[in-house]
Amino acid sequence: MTLTALQHLLRVAHALAEDQPILVLGSASLLASFPELGNADGPLATTYDADLCPDPFDDLTATMLDEALGEDRAYYQRHGYHADILRSSILETLPDGWRQRLVSVPDTAAVLALDPHDLAAVKLRVGRPKDLALLRILHDSHLIQAAIVRERLELLNLPVEGRPRMLASFKAIFKP
Numbered sequence: 001m002t003l004t005a006l007q008h009l010l011r012v013a014h015a016l017a018e019d020q021p022i023l024v025l026g027s028a029s030l031l032a033s034f035p036e037l038g039n040a041d042g043p044l045a046t047t048y049d050a051d052l053c054p055d056p057f058d059d060l061t062a063t064m065l066d067e068a069l070g071e072d073r074a075y076y077q078r079h080g081y082h083a084d085i086l087r088s089s090i091l092e093t094l095p096d097g098w099r100q101r102l103v104s105v106p107d108t109a110a111v112l113a114l115d116p117h118d119l120a121a122v123k124l125r126v127g128r129p130k131d132l133a134l135l136r137i138l139h140d141s142h143l144i145q146a147a148i149v150r151e152r153l154e155l156l157n158l159p160v161e162g163r164p165r166m167l168a169s170f171k172a173i174f175k176p
Contacts, residue, residue, distance in 0.1 A: 001047045002038035003031045003106065005081050009050055009069065010111045013083060016068055017054055017061050024105060024113040025086060025094075026051030027134060032105040032113035034143055043137045048081045055112075057088035095121050095155035120144050121152035124166050124173075135173050146174035 006028055013022050028050035030037050037044045049071065054061040062085045069075045069083040076082035095118050102112035114122075120138065123131035138144045153170065 001028055001031065001044055001050065001081055003035040005038070005079070006031050006050055007105065007108055008079070009081060009083055010052075010105060010108045012075070013052055013065055013069060014109060014111060016065055019110060020061060021055045021110040021112070023053045023055045023102070024050055024111065025053055025090060025119075026084070027119070027131075029103075029113035029119055030116055030138075032103045033116050035106075043134055048076075049084050050081070051086050052083045053086040053088065053090065057091075062087070092157065093122060093125065094118060095152040096157070097155060116144055117148040117152050120149045121156055124149070124153060124169050125156055125158060125162070127165060127169050132169055132173060139173055146170075149174070 006024070010022060010024070014020075024032065026049075027044060027047055031044065036042060038047075039045065052065065052069075054065065065083060066085040067073065070085065071082045073082065094114070098114065098118045101115035101118060103115055105111045105113050116138065120135055123135055135144070139146070150170065153166065158166070
């Protein structure tokens with residue numbers, strides 16, 4: 001997904017949501033900070049969705065956005081990318097203080113994206129191979145800093161039994 005594609009999707013979502021603020025929370029949120037990641041040779045070139053959440057969340061807006069912009073809907077068939085509409089419960093998985101670090105998406109109104117270091121902490125928490133591969137690229141490209149990611153990991157509300165796997169993934173990527 002390119003920044004231009006994300007911006008188009010967000011303008012449509014924002015209009016459908018009747019100008020309600022929208023959050024971009026998944027990997028596509030990186031485009032707000034690093035548009036080059038969506039270039040043809042970038043790691044987001046094969047990303048065809050953006051994880052969006054109306055803010056504040058309401059079921060009717062979420063359902064409407066999903067029906068209009070979700071996977072296999074007419075919008076996706078026409079443009080080749082779509083929105084995954086997230087529930088508000090996802091916000092509980094983000095590092096404390098994430099709202100103060102949101103990043104504006106260029107040339108959009110009332111749309112904010114997750115800070116790259118907050119996203120990195122979430123990706124480490126989830127620990128899927130594709131997420132860890134993306135984090136390696138971000139680290140190797142000097143787009144995220146290990147010390148800041150480590151700080152954000154400490155801000156996650158995570159049971160103690162989940163920490164060893166997350167910290168092992170952190171060490172494998174950042175080799176502190």
